[in-house]
Amino acid sequence: MPDQLNIAVFASGKGSNFKAILEAIKTGKIQNAQIVLVVSNNSDAGAIDLARENNIPALHINRKQFETDEDFNSTLTSSLEKHCVNFIALAGYMKKIDPTIVRAFKNRIVNIHPALLPKFGGSGMYGMRVHEAVIESKEKISGASVHIVDEEYDNGPVVLQATIPVEVNDTPSTLAARVLKVEHEIYPEAIRLFSEGRIIVDGRKIIITKIEVKELKDEFDSN
Ligand code: GRF
Numbered sequence: 629m630p631d632q633l634n635i636a637v638f639a640s641g642k643g644s645n646f647k648a649i650l651e652a653i654k655t656g657k658i659q660n661a662q663i664v665l666v667v668s669n670n671s672d673a674g675a676i677d678l679a680r681e682n683n684i685p686a687l688h689i690n691r692k693q694f695e696t697d698e699d700f701n702s703t704l705t706s707s708l709e710k711h712c713v714n715f716i717a718l719a720g721y722m723k724k725i726d727p728t729i730v731r732a733f734k735n736r737i738v739n740i741h742p743a744l745l746p747k748f749g750g751s752g753m754y755g756m757r758v759h760e761a762v763i764e765s766k767e768k769i770s771g772a773s774v775h776i777v778d779e780e781y782d783n784g785p786v787v788l789q790a791t792i793p794v795e796v797n798d799t800p801s802t803l804a805a806r807v808l809k810v811e812h813e814i815y816p817e818a819i820r821l822f823s824e825g826r827i828i829v830d831g832r833k834i835i836i837t838k839i840e841v842k843e844l845k846d847e848f849d850s851n
Pocket of ligand 1: 646
């Protein structure tokens with residue numbers, strides 16, 4: 629087994645993806661992971677309440693509380709270290725992750741995006757704007773993407789995607805609701821694959837192995 633994933637979930641909003649991941653851990657669908665910290669820039673976030681209900685430490689932190697970027701990032705980093713975080717799941721987190729943190733957690737930060745990347749991503753593409761753009765473009769298919777976080781918005785390689793049809797009478801909110809359902813399926817699934825050591829990130833290529841990556845290596849070593 630690889631090292632257990634000690635996950636920090638970063639969330640600004642209601643936290644339904646956080647809840648889906650938490651349920652998958654509680655029910656044993658994900659076995660080698662725990663959520664050790666929830667981080668939010670927003671003190672009203674449902675994600676903070678959910679963390680408290682589940683006795684998960686919650687950190688309310690945002691840039692405005694600090695004089696400099698450095699102070700903000702070092703306080704956040706200290707908290708991640710204190711809770712032995714080795715993996716970060718962004719779940720509706722509305723702030724950009726500082727490059728120092730992206731580099732410190734290289735290929736260990738994932739995000740869920742409510743469209744089929746690389747389309748409908750990037751700066752300004754969040755929330756209902758994404759679904760509005762999908763409908764305006766007359767797409768027949770939308771869906772959700774779990775991707776690795778790098779230093780640009782919605783740019784890192786895609787780990788998992790799921791699709792749904794766009795119906796002729798869909799509004800941004802009906803489409804968002806159906807996309808959210810598939811988000812709740814693929815996000816825990818992607819985290820399960822990471823927790824089982826089955827994701828290899830090779831540049832922009834993601835390889836999902838059938839067994840743990842370390843076991844594969846051992847097999848090669850013994851041949
Ligand atoms: C989701 O639609 C996700 O794709 C996007 O933000 C939303 C978060 O929703 N990044 P929730 O807070 O998990 O309910």
